[in-house]
Amino acid sequence: MDNLLPRKSLFVYTICLLSLIPxxxxxxxxxxxxxxxxxxxxxxxxxxxxxxxxxxxxxLFSTLSSHSNNSSNGFYNFTAxxxxxxxxxxxxxxxxxxxxxxxxxxxxxxxxVVEWCPKSKRVTVWLEKCMLRYSNKYIxxxxxxxxxxxxxxxxxxxxxxxxxxxLGKVMxxxxxxxxxxxxxxxxxxxxxxxxxLQTLYGLAQCTPDxxxxxxxxxxxxxxxxxxxxxxxxxxxxxxxxxxNVRYEIYPFYHASFGAALPPPTPVLRPPPPSTTxxxxxxxxxxxxxxxxxIVASIGVVVMLFIAGxxxxxxxxxxxxxxVEEDLDNVGDDILKVESLQYDLGTIEAAxxxxxxxxxxxxxxxxxxxxxxxxxxxxxxxxxxxxxxxQGAQEFKxxxxxxxxxxxxxxxxxLGFCLGREEKILIYEFVPNKSLDYLLFDPQxxxxxxxxxxxxxxxxxARGMLYLHEDSRLRIIHxxxxxxxxxxxxxxxxKVSDFGMARIFGNDQTxxxxxxxxxxxxxxxxxxxxxxxxxxxxxxxxxxxxxxEIISGKRNNFYHSDDAANxxxxxxxxxxxxxxxxxxxxxxxxxxxxxxxxxxxxxxLLCVQDDPDARPSMATIVLMLxxxxxxxxxxxxxxxxxxxxxxxxxxxxxxxxxxxxWTVNEVSISEVEPR
Numbered sequence: 113m114d115n116l117l118p119r120k121s122l123f124v125y126t127i128c129l130l131s132l133i134p135x136x137x138x139x140x141x142x143x144x145x146x147x148x149x150x151x152x153x154x155x156x157x158x159x160x161x162x163x164x165x166x167x168x169x170x171x172l173f174s175t176l177s178s179h180s181n182n183s184s185n186g187f188y189n190f191t192a193x194x195x196x197x198x199x200x201x202x203x204x205x206x207x208x209x210x211x212x213x214x215x216x217x218x219x220x221x222x223x224x225v226v227e228w229c230p231k232s233k234r235v236t237v238w239l240e241k242c243m244l245r246y247s248n249k250y251i252x253x254x255x256x257x258x259x260x261x262x263x264x265x266x267x268x269x270x271x272x273x274x275x276x277x278x279l280g281k282v283m284x285x286x287x288x289x290x291x292x293x294x295x296x297x298x299x300x301x302x303x304x305x306x307x308x309l310q311t312l313y314g315l316a317q318c319t320p321d322x323x324x325x326x327x328x329x330x331x332x333x334x335x336x337x338x339x340x341x342x343x344x345x346x347x348x349x350x351x352x353x354x355x356n357v358r359y360e361i362y363p364f365y366h367a368s369f370g371a372a373l374p375p376p377t378p379v380l381r382p383p384p385p386s387t388t389x390x391x392x393x394x395x396x397x398x399x400x401x402x403x404x405x406i407v408a409s410i411g412v413v414v415m416l417f418i419a420g421x422x423x424x425x426x427x428x429x430x431x432x433x434x435v436e437e438d439l440d441n442v443g444d445d446i447l448k449v450e451s452l453q454y455d456l457g458t459i460e461a462a463x464x465x466x467x468x469x470x471x472x473x474x475x476x477x478x479x480x481x482x483x484x485x486x487x488x489x490x491x492x493x494x495x496x497x498x499x500x501x502q503g504a505q506e507f508k509x510x511x512x513x514x515x516x517x518x519x520x521x522x523x524x525x526l527g528f529c530l531g532r533e534e535k536i537l538i539y540e541f542v543p544n545k546s547l548d549y550l551l552f553d554p555q556x557x558x559x560x561x562x563x564x565x566x567x568x569x570x571x572x573a574r575g576m577l578y579l580h581e582d583s584r585l586r587i588i589h590x591x592x593x594x595x596x597x598x599x600x601x602x603x604x605x606k607v608s609d610f611g612m613a614r615i616f617g618n619d620q621t622x623x624x625x626x627x628x629x630x631x632x633x634x635x636x637x638x639x640x641x642x643x644x645x646x647x648x649x650x651x652x653x654x655x656x657x658x659x660e661i662i663s664g665k666r667n668n669f670y671h672s673d674d675a676a677n678x679x680x681x682x683x684x685x686x687x688x689x690x691x692x693x694x695x696x697x698x699x700x701x702x703x704x705x706x707x708x709x710x711x712x713x714x715x716l717l718c719v720q721d722d723p724d725a726r727p728s729m730a731t732i733v734l735m736l737x738x739x740x741x742x743x744x745x746x747x748x749x750x751x752x753x754x755x756x757x758x759x760x761x762x763x764x765x766x767x768x769x770x771x772x773w774t775v776n777e778v779s780i781s782e783v784e785p786r
Contacts, residue, residue: 145237145238145261145263145351146228146229146235146236146237146238146261147234147235147236147237147258147259147261147353148228148229148232148235149232149234149235157232157233157234158231158232158233159231159232159233160231161231163197164193164197165193165197165199165233165248167193168192168193168197168198168199169192169199169201169226169246171192171193171199172190172191172192172199172201172246173201173222173223174222175190175192176188176190176201176202176203176218176222176244177215177218177219177222180203180205180211180214180215180217180218180219181211181212181214181215182211183205183211183214184296185207185295185296185297185320186204186205186206186207186209186214186242186297186299187202187203187204187205187297187319187320187321188202188203189201189202189252189321190202196248197248198248199233199246199247199248200246200247200248200249200250200251200252201244201245201246201247202244202245202246202251202252202319202321203218203221203242203243203244203245204242204243204245204317204319205217205218205241205242205243206240206241206242206299206315206317206365207297207299207300207301207317208299208301208365208366209241209242209366213241214241214242217239217240217241217242218242218244220239221237221239221242221244222244225237225244233247233248234246234247234248234249235247236259236353238261238351238356243351243353243356245353251353252321253321253322254322254326254354254563255322255326255327255329255330255354255355255563256352256353256354256704257330257333257352257353257354257563257566257704257707258353258704258706258707259352259353259739260334260337260350260351260352260737260738260739261349261350261351261352262337262341262342262348262349262350262351262738263348263349264341264342264345264347264348264349265342265345265346265347265348265360266345267345267346267347268344268345268346269344269345269346271307272343272344274306275306275312275344276343278304278306278312279312279314279338279359281304282302282303282304282312282314282359283314283316283335283357283359285300285302285314286300286301286302286314286315286316286357287300287316287328287331287332287335287357288328289302289316290316290317290318290327290331291318291324291325291327291328291331292324296320297317297320298317298318298319298320298322298327299315299316299317299318300315300316300317301313301314301315301316301365302314303363310361311361311363312359312360312361313359313360313361313362313363313364313365314357314358314359315356315357315358315359315364315365316331316355316356316357316358317355317356318330318331318354318355319353319354319355322354322355325602326354326563327354327355328602329563329567329602329604330352330354330355331355331357333352333567333570333737334350334351334352334355334356334357335350335357336570336574336737337350337737337738338350340730340733340734340737340738341737341738346360346361347359347360347361347362452515452525452526452527452528453527453528453529453530454527454528454529454536454538455529455531456529456531456532456534456536458485458486459483459493459529459536459538461486462483462484462485462486462491462493463481463482463483463493466479466481466493466495467481470482470483472492472545473545473546473549473595478494478495478496479494479495480492480493480494480495481493481495482541483538483541490541491526491538491539491540491541492538492539492540492541492542493536493537493538493539494536494537494538494539495534495535495536496534496535496536496537516583516585517578517579517583517587517610519574519575519578519582519583520604520606521571521572521574521575521578521604521605521606521607522575522578522579522606522607522608523539523540523542523598523606523607523608524539524540524606525537525538525539526538526539526540539608542598542599542600542606543600543601544598544599544600544601544603545598545599546594546595546596546597546598546599547568547594547595547597547598547599547605547661548593548594548595548597550599551594551660551661551664552594552664552665552666557664557696557698558698559603560603561699561702562699562702562703562704562707562708563702564603565661565662565699566704566707566711567603567604567605568597568599568603568604568605568661569658569661569711569736570733570736570737571604571605571606572592572597572605572607572654572657573654573729573732573733573736574733575605575606575607576589576592576607576650576654576729577729577730577732577733579607579613579650580647580650580728580729580730581728581729581730586647587610587613587614588613588614588645588646588647588649588650589607589610589612589613589650589653590612590613590614590639590645590649590650591609591612591631591634591653592607592634592650592653592654592657593631593633593634593653593656593657594657594660594661596608596609597657614645633656633666633667633668633677634652634653634656634657634667635649635652635653636648636649636652636653636723637652637721637750638723639652646723647728647729648723648724648726648728649723650729651718651723651726651727651728651729651732652718652719652723652726654715654718654729654732655714655715655716655717655718655719655726656678656679656715656718656719658711658712658714658715658718659678659679659682659694659712659715659719660678662694662695662696662708662711662712662715663678663682663694663695663696664696664698665678665696666678667679679719679749680749681694682694682712682715682716683716683746683748683749686712686713686716686746691708691709691712691713692705692708692709694712695708706739710735710736710739710743711736713743713746714727714732714735714736714743716746716749717743717744717746718732719749720746720747720749721747721748721749721750722747725747
């Protein structure tokens with residue numbers, strides 16, 4: 113693995129390499145990465161050389177080493193001692209290696225890990241063929257994503273687009289197979305020829321003690337890191353304590369364990385001309401039939417080239433049309449997707465004529481019903497209120513917009529319906545309702561442990577990044593909030609409700625409106641006060657949402673002498689060095705301290721008054737996925753008074769202006785900014 117470069121723990125990596133110089137290659141496994149907490153964190157994270165914990169750790173190492181040669185699935189865990197000096201430990205060997213190779217790797221790790229990371233009670237070390245992990249905290253049968261080790265190949269891919277398509281296919285295959293592996297290993301590999309001369313190899317593995325759901329979630333979290341760390345690279349590894357994924361363009365595991373996937377569809381090229389010809393008119397001549405065939409072939413190639421050139425030119429012209437044209441042609445877009453239109457009678461039958469028994473929610477523009485289509489597909493039916501602020505054009509905007517969006521963290525539009533003054537959208541049915549339904553209910557919130565909340569935060573961030581930068585058009589949501597985050601059967605987040613979304617041009621960074629529409633508590637100061645909105649307005653809303661997810665409280669929850677809302681309370685705790693006091697009490701004992709603290713830090717960066725000081729969604733995703741990114745110190749949120757007492761800023765309104773709203777619940781409209 114000489115062509116892999118670590119992206120974190122560089123100091124530890126270098127020290128370890130220097131310590132191994134006297135040993136010949138082959139006498140030890142290749143070293144990759146290690147989580148070694150800073151010993152200056154205090155006595156709670158370190159142990160003395162002659163302590164009881166050290167004795168228990170030695171016993172743990174001895175037991176793990178002795179079982180490394182007879183583990184059927186390359187995994188074993190053990191507990192040595194009792195609290196407060198208890199030592200939990202486990203090992204995981206790569207699923208394709210032999211028992212002897214597994215033993216060599218684990219023995220080597222247990223013999224050297226204390227030298228690599230002395231005195232630490234909590235260590236995870238990754239080698240080429242195995243992982244060793246121990247802690248004074250319980251680490252079994254639970255997904256841990258607190259530390260992420262990232263390495264990538266220094267060489268680049270030439271055809272990046274095609275390579276990424278093939279890579280996505282390989283990753284999806286091995287994630288699905290490893291997370292449902294009946295052999296008990298939770299391990300899968302695959303290989304596919306992505307060019308005539310090159311093969312892509314992939315590997316995915318989880319610790320067998322976590323659930324299939326957690327395995328799938330963990331692996332997809334690893335894969336989501338590829339675009340930010342390793343895009344265009346010939347190889348990469350992303351490792352979490354509970355899982356890891358890797359790909360290379362050379363075989364790095366035993367070939368007998370690789371599952372060959374069907375090769376990509378080949379590009380059809382004209383056959384090369386024959387070097388041997390025959391003549392019907394004499395030796396050495398070329399027949400008229402051959403000449404005719406060559407001419408015909410050349411003609412076909414030329415015609416295909418011209419047709420392809422015209423197609424690409426037309427496609428490029430369409431792709432770079434101005435946003436004004438896109439908006440003006442929204443009505444035409446609906447006609448182009450007639451296959452998505454449903455008959456009103458079908459929707460009425462699916463919802464039992466919009467029965468209250470089928471009603472599952474109330475959005476900013478009308479009620480939402482659960483429906484069952486004739487093919488037994490469950491759907492969510494959004495019936496736009498006739499008295500809502502959304503007219504036909506806004507309905508067309510949402511329909512045409514969402515139909516173009518394809519991302520796993522965005523709710524999927526299945527169709528629409530127009531008839532008898534009804535405006536209806538049909539979405540995929542998301543069984544776990546909206547985030548606010550679970551998050552703000554004292555009983556339901558217990559379903560959201562920290563692992564799921566952290567996954568939701570990451571999912572929302574990835575969905576918003578797609579809207580801001582990765583979709584064909586830059587899209588500003590303008591109403592990101594807990595009630596607009598839906599949760600699927602696996603508790604994955606899906607951003608919904610694009611009724612107030614705006615499309616930006618490629619060079620446009622900010623918009624202005626005299627009609628402020630959104631939700632109090634989530635709107636940024638510049639939008640609420642002056643009608644200015646941008647991607648950074650969505651970032652502000654995201655910051656508020658993250659604080660709500662962490663605390664389990666709405667933004668308007670806190671009312672005291674020194675905190676008027678959640679933002680001011682979070683800032684107060686941060687300034688006093690007690691950010692974890694913000695944490696929902698139901699999460700006590702089940703959270704990762706560094707993840708929570710980092711999320712609070714990111715949220716406070718998002719709610720800064722200056723839009724330019726707020727991070728972009730791309731930076732936020734990187735911050736969530738990589739602890740090597742240093743975070744700046746946040747500025748005090750503007751929603752604090754000068755005396756430190758929290759006070760919400762509201763726009764000044766004329767006496768004849770009316771606002772109908774409920775804090776953090778119903779979207780406001782028709783508000784003229786100053």
